[in-house]
Amino acid sequence: MENFSTSTTPNIFDLLKRRFEEFREYDALVHEDEFITYGKLEILVDLVAQRIRNEAPEEKLIAVSCSRSVKTIINMLGVLAAGKAYLPLDFDQPTERLAKIVSETNVRFGLQGLDSEDFASLSIKTIDGKYRESTLAPNYTSDLAYVLFTSGTTGVPKGIEVCSPSLVNLVNWQLENSQSGPGFKTLHFARLTFDISFQEIFTTLVSGGTLYIQDNEVLKDPYQLLQFIQKKGINRLFVPFIALQGLANAAVSYKIFPGSIREIMTCGEQLKVSNTIREFFQELRSCKFYNQYGPTETTIIVSQKYLEGEPSQWEDLPSIGWPISNVEMLIVSPEGKSITTMNKVGEIYITGDCLARGYYQNEELTNKLFVEMNLDGSGIKRYYKSGDLAEWNIDGSIKFLGRVDDQVKINGHRVELGEIEVNASKISGIVENAVVIGHFKDGQNYVALYYKTTGEDLKIEEIKEELRKSVPEYMIPYKFIRIEEFPRTGSGKIDRKTLKNSLAEKKTRKFPRRRMKQIIRR
Structure with missing residues (x-):
């Protein structure tokens, strides 16, 4: 699969544009009885992009609702195709929280995934105009791709600005470290407010694979989800540890072990290899299992550990592995010195083609956690202070030890x-x-x-x-x-x-x- 450098690909959508023609007849998105080919997807995404340029030509940020639907994915891609950044808003979250995010960003326009999602209640205008050809060219002057809000210590959620170059680096790396290609089926598990969703969507579509969308009712129930995976022949999952544990428990209890699964990536929280997880993977002999790590501030994933060998021999708490391409990870002492030996605990500092721009309209917090330092003797670099504690393993991998703060x-x-x-x-x-x-x-x-x-x-x-x-x-x-x-x-x-x-x-x-x-x- 051809990769594209961050220097020649300023907008993440450019990676996908090159695939529309190459995979035109293949299925890109599937939801129940709805099948969208890459050729049709190109047309639908362009329609959304044209509507955005017509109705919100000056806006840099467009709200996108998070319902599980083909339309939601098309809306997200349409925002990027229009040269703008998307702001995911989950209408299942409290209105007060959404109102804080809207107030913080001053977002004025949004795209609905379902008609029942009421942007008007948040004083956001829904982009719903009919298609007409726009004379406005895509504006790629800003490399901002999305703003994702996470928990904040002051009670107000904080927005993280993630840009195209770091996303391009991640997608290129994942293409080289996955079997995904035409006909390879990936489950769409994460909502847009969870950054893994971007990894699911883009690493599937840029590789020519098929993204399978399912409703919450099925995703909520491990037994139903296992049946869905088995029936549809799903090949790849991106799931947090707790969801993986639930699937493993259900699989062992009901003796359902879908043989179609080829890859499982777990991420989002520390992996703990329980007895049921061992038994689960013992039965999935053709499945590769990866433990991934990365804060949202460093563009989803910055390290990976492939758990190979017999599951019975896996560590209870596997390491988070080694950095992905074009990323460096250091372990730093409280005194600000790089730790290079084993058995010494420090904080993970991250640098390279992965860093977010910073926190949305919060220069003070950005300067506090994104710091410029000379830690390894190779000159001044910009690092993200992760707040995660770790130490080096003998093989050079990183052992995650928990959080510095609360x-x-x-x-x-x-x-x-x-x-x-x-x-x-x-x-x-x-x-x-x-x-x-x-x-x-x-x-x-x-x-x-x-x-x-x-x-x-x-x-x-x-x-x-x-x-x-x-x-x-x-x-x-x-x-x-x-x-x-x-x-x-x-x-x-x-x-x-x-x-x-x-x-x-x-x-x-x-x-x-x-x-x-x-x-x-x-």
């Missing part, structure tokens, strides 16, 4: 506990609260909220309902613990370590079908 992954989504605390503190009756992470016996994380109230009348369901107004479902705590007085450290701070230690899970959990239904909100 930012963690829940069900594949990055969550800063401070955002939950900020919104919990706004609830009438709560005078003090602390959010900590607990761990189930199978290694999965959950959120627990400790809170102190002014009285006894505040019910847990009331707290949940108030939180749902401002944070997504995956950020709603799993446990709520009312406390008379918080334990304190010597300096008077809440003793979070004591709180966390009190969350020891006492029960062995069974196949988590219910939790899977809560997390597939991509």
